Structures are given as structure tokens and as C-alpha cells.
Amino acid sequence: MAAEFSIAGRRIGPGEPPYIVAEMSGNHNGEIDRAFRILAAAKAAGADAVKLQTYRADTITIDCDRPEFVVQGGLWDGRRLYELYDEAHTPWEWHAPIFAKARELGITVFSAPFDPTAVDLLESLDAPAYKIASPEIVDLPLIRRVARTGKPMIISTGMATFEETEEAVAAARGAGATALCVLHCVSAYPTPPEEANLATIRDLERRLGTVVGLSDHTMDTAIATLAVAMGACLIEKHVTLARADGGVDSAFSLEPEELARLVRDSRIAHSAIGAPAYGPTESERKTLKFRRSLYVVADVRAGEELTEASVRSIRPALGMAPKWLDTVLGCRAARDLKRGEPLTADMVAGGVPGLDD
Numbered sequence: 574m575a576a577e578f579s580i581a582g583r584r585i586g587p588g589e590p591p592y593i594v595a596e597m598s599g600n601h602n603g604e605i606d607r608a609f610r611i612l613a614a615a616k617a618a619g620a621d622a623v624k625l626q627t628y629r630a631d632t633i634t635i636d637c638d639r640p641e642f643v644v645q646g647g648l649w650d651g652r653r654l655y656e657l658y659d660e661a662h663t664p665w666e667w668h669a670p671i672f673a674k675a676r677e678l679g680i681t682v683f684s685a686p687f688d689p690t691a692v693d694l695l696e697s698l699d700a701p702a703y704k705i706a707s708p709e710i711v712d713l714p715l716i717r718r719v720a721r722t723g724k725p726m727i728i729s730t731g732m733a734t735f736e737e738t739e740e741a742v743a744a745a746r747g748a749g750a751t752a753l754c755v756l757h758c759v760s761a762y763p764t765p766p767e768e769a770n771l772a773t774i775r776d777l778e779r780r781l782g783t784v785v786g787l788s789d790h791t792m793d794t795a796i797a798t799l800a801v802a803m804g805a806c807l808i809e810k811h812v813t814l815a816r817a818d819g820g821v822d823s824a825f826s827l828e829p830e831e832l833a834r835l836v837r838d839s840r841i842a843h844s845a846i847g848a849p850a851y852g853p854t855e856s857e858r859k860t861l862k863f864r865r866s867l868y869v870v871a872d873v874r875a876g877e878e879l880t881e882a883s884v885r886s887i888r889p890a891l892g893m894a895p896k897w898l899d900t901v902l903g904c905r906a907a908r909d910l911k912r913g914e915p916l917t918a919d920m921v922a923g924g925v926p927g928l929d930d
Contacts, residue, residue, distance in 0.1 A: 578752035578784065580725050581681040581701040583621055585754065586784050591801050591839045595620040595812040595832060599661030599821040608667065609674050610814060614829040616680040619836035623680060624704055624809065625671065627695055628687035630659035648762050648824060661821040665694055672698045685709075689718050696722060705741070707731030707760045707788070713744040720748035727807065728753065729788045731760030735780070742781055754807050755781055757800075758788035763825040769796050774803045790825055794835040801842040808839055866892035867916040873906045876922070884916055891915035893925070900925055 577586025585592045595615035601608035615623045634642065636655040644652045663671075668684075675682035685704035686692045692715075695703070703719045707729040710716075719726055726745055730738045738755065745753060757773045769791065778785045786807030787800040797808045811826035820826075827835065853861055871883040879901050886895035892915030893901070905922040918925045 576784070578725050578754070580622065580683070583681070586806050587804070589806065590843050591805060592622070592786070592807040593620045593832075593836050593839065594622045594624050594807065594809040595827075596624050596809055596822075597663070598626055598811055598826075599663075600811065600813040600823055600826055601663065602818065602820045603660070605664075605667050605670065607814065608663070608671055611812060612671070612675055612678055612680060612682070614814060615812060615832065616678045618829050618833035620812075620832060621681060622702075623675065623682050623812075625663050625668070625682065625684035626661075626687070626706070627665070627668065627684045627691040628658065628662055629665065630655050630662060632688045632690060633658050649821070657821065668694060668698055672700075686715070686719065688715065692718055692722065700724065702727065705729065707733065707758050710741045711737055713740065716741055716744045717748040720745045720750035723749060725752035725754070726750050727756060727786075727809075729756045729758040729809075730777070731758035731788065738777070739781070742783065754784040754786055756786045756788040756807065756809060757805075759790065762790050762822075763792045764790040764796075766791055766796055771796070771800050771803045774800060774805050778804055792825060794827070794831060794838060797835055798838040798842050801839045802846060808835070810835060862889045862891070864888065864890035865895050866890040867895060867898060867901065868892050869910045869912055869914045869916055869920075872912050873910040875906055875908045877906050879904050879906060879921070883910075893917060897925060897928070900927060 577584050577588060583592065597608065597611050600611065612623055634654045642654045644650055649657055672682055681701060683700050683702040684695055685706045686695055687709060702725040705716055705726065705728040710728060710730060710733045728741055742753065742755065755777050757777060759768055761768065774785050774787065784806050785804060787797060787805045788809040789797045797810060800808065811822050812832050813820060813823045813826040813828065815828055816823045816826060865886045865888055867884055868887050869883060870885045873879065873883045881902065884901060886898055901921055907920055907922040910920055918928055
């Protein structure tokens with residue numbers, strides 16, 4: 574089993590309730606007050622953390638009109654990368670106020686850096702953890718830079734082959750990372766549920782030996798909740814105040830009441846997993862009496878034969894177990910038996926063959 578670790582004092586791992594991360598991304602829509610409101614909404618919904626993305630348009634791409642710098646198809650069809658990232662980015666001067674607001678609200682905030690200067694900024698703010706976004710999983714120098722901070726690392730695997738994922742984890746470990754969480758992810762916005770392939774979660778845990786989770790881009794909370802039953806210890810979902818308000822990621826983001834449902838349902842799912850168990854649970858014990866057992870269903874005089882007409886398997890369960898029915902049929906009554914009595918071994922003349930074997 575993968576080793577647990579902590580972010581800001583909250584333990585994360587198979588023995589803990591799922592850690593719920595609300596991804597703000599660009600859903601602040603360029604308004605810092607909206608960013609503050611997302612923090613407050615995430616806290617009220619019960620999320621454990623809010624995640625930012627730390628980049629500027631010029632640190633993640635260049636301002637270029639070549640065709641490969643224009644999105645083809647999907648949610649952002651026709652958008653130039655530079656303009657899209659300029660619209661979506663969280664200004665660096667907002668980071669300190671956002672971290673301060675999170676401390677005031679009592680919710681953890683951390684970020685995904687996209688280049689070394691972003692790591693430097695986040696280190697200056699004492700970020701408690703770091704996320705490596707799916708497209709950056711191949712940026713091994715960035716992964717090593719983050720690992721050298723000594724902070725917990727969360728790595729998303731969208732689009733990555735297993736070999737690429739393995740290389741990223743090896744790079745992180747080689748640079749000193751010990752607290753690692755790998756998130757199964759499908760980088761499709763939104764993700765069709767039939768492409769979720771949640772079985773990958775257990776496979777990642779088995780092959781990598783890390784804590785595992787899910788970065789989910791489906792349109793609802795069902796897939797993320799199911800992922801908890803598949804072993805996900807951390808769930809990340811994009812969050813907005815209202816999809817109708819628009820924004821670069823709003824179309825596949827949860828609204829606050831949906832986030833609250835995810836928090837509730839994922840923790841119910843975790844508590845329901847339990848451990849392999851057989852026999853009655855504590856809450857079942859009171860219903861054991863409603864099992865079947867052998868009862869006298871017609872008066873029988875002492876010495877008379879017990880027959881199908883006089884002994885049956887019925888509810889409740891105060892008599893002998895039904896498995897002894899064939900054995901006692903044909904035996905004789907040790908005394909007068911009254912209809913409604915539970916049949917016990919001392920009511921059978923000569924005892925019940927095999928009962929004490």
C-alpha cells in the first residue's frame with residue numbers, strides 16, 4: 574500500500590477521507606474579488622484545498638500566429654494560445670492576496686507552476702504543495718525543480734503513456750521527492766464518461782507505489798465519486814461560481830452546490846468501502862431473530878413421529894437451524910410439543926443424530 578503524506582497537516586492516503594481539491598484555473602474571469610468568492614465557496618462546500626495555476630502567457634507560450642499556436646477543435650476552437658492564456662492566467666500580483674485570503678478562510682491553497690520562475694514565486698509564499706499539470710508531465714527539468722523544494726507533489730497523467738508517467742515519477746524521486754500523488758487524468762474538456770478508464774487508478778498504485786487520485790473533467794460528480802471506490806485518495810475538479818457567468822473553463826466546472834455534493838458523496842463512498850467482512854454487522858444483529866428456524870407447527874404428543882406437517886422452517890430464529898430439518902423428520906417427540914414452540918434438540922427423543930459431532 575502506498576505511503577500516506579500530508580498537505581498543511583491534512584493526511585492524504587488510503588486510510589483517510591478523500592482529499593478534495595477545487596481547481597480555480599481561469600474561472601476568476603479576471604476579477605480578484607471573484608477569486609476570493611471561489612475560495613469562500615470552496616470552503617463552504619467542504620473542499621480541502623483550492624488550486625491555482627501560476628503562469629503568464631509569455632512563460633507558457635509565445636505570441637505567434639503560426640497554425641500550431643491556434644487551437645483546432647473543441648471548447649477553445651480557433652483561440653490563439655497566447656490570447657487564451659493571457660485571458661485565463663492568474664496575475665502574479667494576485668497570488669499573495671489569494672494566499673492571505675485562504676489563510677483567513679481556513680482553506681489550503683496551492684498551485685501548479687509552469688516554469689521555474691513560477692516555482693520561485695510560490696516558494697516565496699510558502700506554498701504547501703505543488704501540482705504538475707498533465708501537459709507538463711514531460712517537462713522533467715520542471716519536475717526536478719519542484720521536487721527540490723521538498724514539498725508534496727501531485728502529478729497529473731493526462732495524455733501520458735505509462736512510460737512517460739514512470740519517467741516523471743522517477744525524476745521527482747531522483748530529485749528528492751518523497752511525498753507523491755499521481756492522478757489518473759483524461760485531458761478532454763469535457764471527458765466522455767466512457768473514456769474515464771477508472772481501472773487505471775488501481776493499476777497506477779500497484780505499478781508506482783504512490784498515493785493515487787483522479788483529476789476529473791467529466792460533467793458531473795458520479796465519475797469522481799466512483800473513483801473513490803476505485804482507490805482514489807485525492808479528487809480534483811474545476812469549480813466556478815456559476816457556469817452561466819462564462820469563462821475559459823466554466824463549461825466543464827462544478828458549481829458550489831455540486832462541489833458540496835461531491836464532498837459529501839465521495840466521503841460516503843470512502844466510508845462504505847471498509848474492509849472484507851463476513852457475518853452480521855452491528856446494525857444487522859437486531860434482525861438476526863428474523864431468520865428462519867425449525868418450529869413446531871402442529872401439536873405433537875410424546876412419542877409421536879415428527880413430520881413435515883408438524884415441523885417446518887419458518888421465521889423467527891429461536892429454534893434449531895433449518896439445516897437439521899431432514900435429520901429430525903422421522904424422529905419422535907421426547908415430550909408433548911405445542912404448536913408455536915421453537916424446536917430444540919432436547920425435544921427430540923434420543924437427541925439429534927450428528928448434532929454434537
